[in-house]
Amino acid sequence: MKLLKVGGTLAIAFLITLSAYAHHSAAGIDQTKSVEKEGVVKQFKWANPHSWLEVEVPNGKGGTDVWNLEMNPPSFLVRAGWKSNTVKAGDKIKFTARPFKNGDPGGIFQSVTLADGRTLGQTAGRGGAAPAGGAPAGGTPPATPQTPPK
Amino acid sequence: MSKLCIGRIVTTAVVVFTFLISASDLSAQFQPPGSLGALAPANIAKPRPKAPFDITGAWLHGGTPERFDPPTGFKLTPAAQKHFDAAAKATKEGKIYRNDIGLCWPAGMPIMMTRVWPVAMIQLPTSIFMISELMNSLRIVYLDGRTHTDPDIAVKSFNGESIGRWEGDTLVIETKNFVDEHHWIHDRMGIPASDALHIVERIKMVNEGRRLEIEFALTDPKMWEGTWKMTKTWNRVDDRDIQEVECLPDLNEHMPTVRSTDHVR
Numbered sequence: 001m002k003l004l005k006v007g008g009t010l011a012i013a014f015l016i017t018l019s020a021y022a023h024h025s026a027a028g029i030d031q032t033k034s035v036e037k038e039g040v041v042k043q044f045k046w047a048n049p050h051s052w053l054e055v056e057v058p059n060g061k062g063g064t065d066v067w068n069l070e071m072n073p074p075s076f077l078v079r080a081g082w083k084s085n086t087v088k089a090g091d092k093i094k095f096t097a098r099p100f101k102n103g104d105p106g107g108i109f110q111s112v113t114l115a116d117g118r119t120l121g122q123t124a125g126r127g128g129a130a131p132a133g134g135a136p137a138g139g140t141p142p143a144t145p146q147t148p149p150k
Numbered sequence: 151m152s153k154l155c156i157g158r159i160v161t162t163a164v165v166v167f168t169f170l171i172s173a174s175d176l177s178a179q180f181q182p183p184g185s186l187g188a189l190a191p192a193n194i195a196k197p198r199p200k201a202p203f204d205i206t207g208a209w210l211h212g213g214t215p216e217r218f219d220p221p222t223g224f225k226l227t228p229a230a231q232k233h234f235d236a237a238a239k240a241t242k243e244g245k246i247y248r249n250d251i252g253l254c255w256p257a258g259m260p261i262m263m264t265r266v267w268p269v270a271m272i273q274l275p276t277s278i279f280m281i282s283e284l285m286n287s288l289r290i291v292y293l294d295g296r297t298h299t300d301p302d303i304a305v306k307s308f309n310g311e312s313i314g315r316w317e318g319d320t321l322v323i324e325t326k327n328f329v330d331e332h333h334w335i336h337d338r339m340g341i342p343a344s345d346a347l348h349i350v351e352r353i354k355m356v357n358e359g360r361r362l363e364i365e366f367a368l369t370d371p372k373m374w375e376g377t378w379k380m381t382k383t384w385n386r387v388d389d390r391d392i393q394e395v396e397c398l399p400d401l402n403e404h405m406p407t408v409r410s411t412d413h414v415r
Contacts, residue, residue, distance in 0.1 A: 027246035029407060048395040052404040070405050106406040
């Protein structure tokens, strides 16, 4: 019985987390792919309703592309272990992201591996991987994972 | 009686008549000079029946779909149908139609109530202040007996003008005076709202004050036939305060999902 209750709670929490993303317009993002890149942080913005990360990534043509990565709001990131100074301009990092379908640099952030070896996602308890779709812009809904359904 | 005296009497009568007319039309937006605002202590202190419940708190929509899906067999007007068809075409092509909310246009009523971010509510005897965390969108529900503003002078808005009253244990809110562009009843299906939108909410507090049930009745004769009804629920969240959440120009410059070329404007 207790197991059923725990399972039910987890299921509801999962659905709520999904609902925070499922509605948004991830048109243009390939939610079936995850790419891994390595580069140097250009900018990290800790802000509502979205944080974002810009990373300069070698493009194989002798130059770099700037990858713009859309992230969850700080309320999510804190629970995933982030602080506003977790990354800063000049840091060398690896990251995973859901990329654009058309091959342009950029996409929905999934996880980062820092120079000290730590890997951080953007939602708590989801193995460092962000849900497909990421968070929508202006209308982006960051639900409050700390507020389970009553 | 002199002509001058008669003139003064007539002038006074006109002034008094005008005052009485305006005083009987205490509209929400343009109240006559001297009338009391919702936060005026003298207004708050007026004797009124005790409210059946206090909605003060933070509320998070949940357990029901975020969007306001139209009922089975719904029929749109030609004005709405063209948006609906364009949205369907965009969706079929893997694109997104308009995406006004993503571009920082206010979600507006009724979506501002369900857009996942919590809504903080503060109830006074004269009014309820509702602030959605998303873009800190403000909605004021007046409970002090005023009426809706004449639509010919009202400043139209995304959240509209809300006037509430108590019917037994139910709070009934009527909202109108909406903008007629960039405002959607269903932003994914491409169902727009017009300035003829009229929303009636019937709010009940259940589960020992932990849950709100709101029945929505949506009417917009410029966009669809009949009245659409749906009921949604909110849960009280006591461990959460809302924050400042602005939709700023530089935000969208850094949002791949907004900059995507797969948007149909």
